[in-house]
Amino acid sequence: MKKLLLTSLFAVAGLAVSAQVQNNLENASVKSTFESKFNAAPVSYTTYEDGTVHAKHATNNQWSVFKVDGTYLQTETAVSASEVPAAVKQDASQRFGNDIQYRKVVTAAGEELYSIIYVKGTGTVEVYYKPSGEMHSRAIR
Secondary structure, eight states: OHHHHHHHHHHHHHHSOOOEEEESOOOHHHHHHHHHHHSSOOSEEEEETTSEEEEEOSSTTEEEEEETTSOEEEEEEEEOGGGSOHHHHHHHHHHHOSOOEEEEEEETTOOEEEEEEEEETTEEEEEEEOTTSOEEEEEEO
């Protein structure tokens, strides 16, 4: 069943046209929210078809995610595998192998999650985990 789910997920990712819509197109609503929340300006933007804007912080390993209307959703920080709970690493490596990127995610509600980013062909899959190793959600970009 897991193989069927993953095969379906990657089939959709493979068929999807690049989900990245625009790079570095400034969004005034996102810029305003970002500046008031972080007391700094974002250095770049990526807008996706799913209606989210990823604003990059001046640090090389941090992004904040917003709706296009400026609503703050979460902040993601790239972390090493050693900073990820063992249960998350174990499930992710069983499903996706070892060629994955890890991020620590803090949502607007304060919930702490971990995400893995796995690239397959032209599709990118991001899977969110609870610290317990339980899958929370996933997105195809």
